[in-house]
Amino acid sequence: MHHSDINKVFSTLLFLALAFLDSNNHLTIGIDGSNDLRARLYHRMFKHNRVYLDDYFLAIGVDWYVRIFRSGQYEAHEDGNPYSKPRPELFDYERENRDLYR
Incomplete structure (x- = not known):
């Protein structure tokens, strides 16, 4: 639209x-x-x-992360898809536009 x-x-x-x-x-x-x-x-x-x-x-920005274990495996759901977790933080007004919150 x-x-x-x-x-x-x-x-x-x-x-x-x-x-x-x-x-x-x-x-x-x-x-x-x-x-x-x-x-x-x-x-x-x-x-x-x-x-x-x-x-x-x-204003809060949220980045998402997936935990990777020392073995190189990552935390995943039962179906094998990565388990993403939110990491909220105060909105960083100095953060570059090309480095968006994910």
Whole structure:
């Protein structure tokens, strides 16, 4: 879907997130791009709006990892697929756009 004013879309999304979290402060909302291009766009938007967003949100980035054992094997589900685990951290505003959270 193409949006003519991506800033308006981002603003609307964050406004709705804030309204939702105001009533559900025990929950967390995640924003993830459907592809690398969108993820980079969202990353830049958070970086450029940091001062404003810091008054309303605690931004967290999430990296995923798979544990690899000394034997060279990795932790996996019963079906053999890697078992990915989240590693949340405060959003790093110095992180380069090419080094996205995964």
